Amino acid sequence: MSEKVLDFDNRRRIYQFVLTSPGHHLRSIQRELEIPLVTLKYHLRTLEKSGLVITRKDKYYTRYYATERALSENEKKIISYLRQEHQRKILLLLIDKPNSRFSDLVENFKLPQSTLSFYLTQLVDANLVIKKKVGKESLFSVENADTIMKLLITYRPSFVDKLVDHVLEMWLEGR
Template sequence: MVDAGPDSEPELELRSRRTIYQHVRDNPGIHFRALLEALEYAQGTLQYHLRWLDDHGLLEESDDGTYTRYYPAEEFDEVDRAVMNALRREYARRIVAHLAVDGALSTADLSERLDRSPSTVSWHLSKLADADLVTKERRGRSVEYELRDPERVQYLYTVHRRTFTDRVVDRLFDLWDSY
């Protein structure tokens, strides 16, 4: 039997492809290694199907500087993908949660809240600033960071909360909800 190639396959006909697509829909912003672990496909098989789904407009890729993340096509705009990329990274998620709940904070404030060095917090803040998720403003002798769109962050976190495993952030957002 001769393989006619991926172009001849009807959309999502293969069970493996449907499984991958559904897992991405259920976990938007998931990266390759997490998909590999969750679905237990061979690396080459997963790469092939992800590429096929992307080529056929069913998935979109987003590079967060560390990982290539996958999203269902046309469900997340560029800003939403940037927010979700940040929410998928543990310390970025925690920084975002503190900024959402407490408003503008300095690197020192965040360092204390996260129990991380100022340089680590600063690195994460620079990534968030590069993604245009936070703004920084000099206030006196310190620089404070603030979320550009806290309502969007809260909405995306709330809708996709079950896909994040971070009780600390859950408690912070629960505080925000109670205001």
């Protein structure tokens, strides 16, 4: 069955993209592959019905994953946050500089404090970031940095980001 499903060039291309770049949402896939939205929806639905692709909804998007890659629900959650630019940058900075204060993070990001606080709260609520109170200050660190780094290494080509490359190089040198 799956062989016939993948007989179409566009569908095979979409499947290959989802396989090598898990966690993208519909518009993101559409931008990357430059396939008309209606065509993309049709092929993704067909791939899902055939069992080659599964979807997971997060707060804002439906994200696509190939069933061939056995990702845990936690890994899918991590990937969904890594696909979001600001959350990815926060995670990478906290991997690079654990126990960062909020003021340290504000200095590193060109975001309003309220926006940064919103993203941090999302990451804390998702159990990806740990918030520790030390006196009047809060210190932030990444929970499960090894899993995040493993996913970044595995799917590195799908994260076109100099910061990802920099943190990965430092991480791999330190091993």
